[in-house]
Amino acid sequence: MEKIGPVAKMVIGANRFEHFQVENHGMDMMSGKIILTVPSILSYLDVVIDVMETYARMKRVPCEKAAKLSSAVAEVCVNAMEHGNRLDPSKDIVMTMVWEESQFKVSIRDFGKGDKEPSISMPDITKQIEDKELSGWGLFLASRFVDRIEVKSVPNDGTTTTMTVYTEDQLNNRIEAQ
Amino acid sequence: MNEEKTSLTIPSIFGNEEILVETVGSVARIKGYPFEKVNKLKSAVAELSVNAIEHGNRNDPDKNVVMTISCEESAMRVSIRDYGDGRLDPDFSKPDIGKQVADKKLGGWGMYLVHTLVDEMNIDAVPDEGTTTTVIIRN
Numbered sequence: 001m002e003k004i005g006p007v008a009k010m011v012i013g014a015n016r017f018e019h020f021q022v023e024n025h026g027m028d029m030m031s032g033k034i035i036l037t038v039p040s041i042l043s044y045l046d047v048v049i050d051v052m053e054t055y056a057r058m059k060r061v062p063c064e065k066a067a068k069l070s071s072a073v074a075e076v077c078v079n080a081m082e083h084g085n086r087l088d089p090s091k092d093i094v095m096t097m098v099w100e101e102s103q104f105k106v107s108i109r110d111f112g113k114g115d116k117e118p119s120i121s122m123p124d125i126t127k128q129i130e131d132k133e134l135s136g137w138g139l140f141l142a143s144r145f146v147d148r149i150e151v152k153s154v155p156n157d158g159t160t161t162t163m164t165v166y167t168e169d170q171l172n173n174r175i176e177a178q
Numbered sequence: 179m180n181e182e183k184t185s186l187t188i189p190s191i192f193g194n195e196e197i198l199v200e201t202v203g204s205v206a207r208i209k210g211y212p213f214e215k216v217n218k219l220k221s222a223v224a225e226l227s228v229n230a231i232e233h234g235n236r237n238d239p240d241k242n243v244v245m246t247i248s249c250e251e252s253a254m255r256v257s258i259r260d261y262g263d264g265r266l267d268p269d270f271s272k273p274d275i276g277k278q279v280a281d282k283k284l285g286g287w288g289m290y291l292v293h294t295l296v297d298e299m300n301i302d303a304v305p306d307e308g309t310t311t312t313v314i315i316r317n
Contacts, residue, residue, distance in 0.1 A: 032189055032239070033187070033189070034186070034187070034188050034189075034194070034197060035185075035186070035187040036184070036185070036186050036201065037183075037184065037185045037186075038184050039182050039183065039184070041182065043208045044182075044184070044205075044208065046204055046207070046208050047184065047201060047204040047205055047208065050200050050201070050203075050204040051186070051197060051200060051201050051204070054196060054197050054200040055197055058193060058194075058196060058197070089180065089182065
């Protein structure tokens with residue numbers, strides 16, 4: 001083998017995949033899904049958003065919807081890192097993206113305690129001002145940016161937040177059905 | 179700095195390589211690698227991803243391509259794994275352009291180009307299990 005510049009090595013036949021085991025985390029690894037795993041480090045939020053936006057662009061999600069979804073994913077991801085995984089870099093955040101029948105679904109999962117299901121309803125601003133303590137707005141805002149949001153917490157197994165946006169056709173069908 | 183691991187799994191559908199490329203570019207950017215190095219790494223990953231989808235998994239959407247990125251103190255290691263027959267015989271050497279033109283058959287430039295874009299490159303091919311290509315850049 002001719003060596004040109006950088007180091008090159010080729011190994012055929014030996015089982016050298018040990019270093020390459022991707023933790024399943026109980027996620028469904030079936031095809032059709034895009035699954036991203038990052039450590040709970042805030043700078044990795046950029047990676048999560050870049051990947052989500054790239055896939056949304058590929059699937060031609062309308063710009064405005066993609067931008068809103070991007071804001072929602074950012075809010076949910078920061079929540080997952082800070083409140084779920086308590087910024088423990090050894091704990092992962094898993095984003096799963098699925099595009100099916102004109103709906104785009106993005107799930108963010110943490111591996112925190114999962115003991116308290118967060119509320120997506122609008123916080124009581126008057127009470128929060130009186131108490132001089134503002135909180136709980138992230139998830140409420142995220143819910144306003146997408147067509148559907150679901151939060152599922154499992155004690156000792158973390159929290160998964162699933163956000164869905166529909167294309168116009170899908171949205172019209174759903175409105176008609178109601 | 180402890181090792182930081184990122185992984186991405188995609189089905190083998192042509193076009194999905196763009197997600198792998200953006201992911202690796204994004205991680206390299208937040209880790210502060212210079213613009214030129216990031217761009218070369220993205221080009222290398224683009225080539226390897228297309229290889230994994232087309233030649234490794236034969237465009238079978240039921241087969242995944244898995245990319246793992248490990249960031250260490252002074253290096254970034256990117257591995258791309260397919261689940262093909264693992265019987266590829268990649269060659270890093272520069273193809274003989276004169277002979278290829280004479281034979282009217284061009285090929286084998288991908289791995290050579292990738293090899294020139296990164297600091298180190300390894301290929302592990304296991305028959306019936308697939309192929310993992312690892313590229314490393316150092317800062």
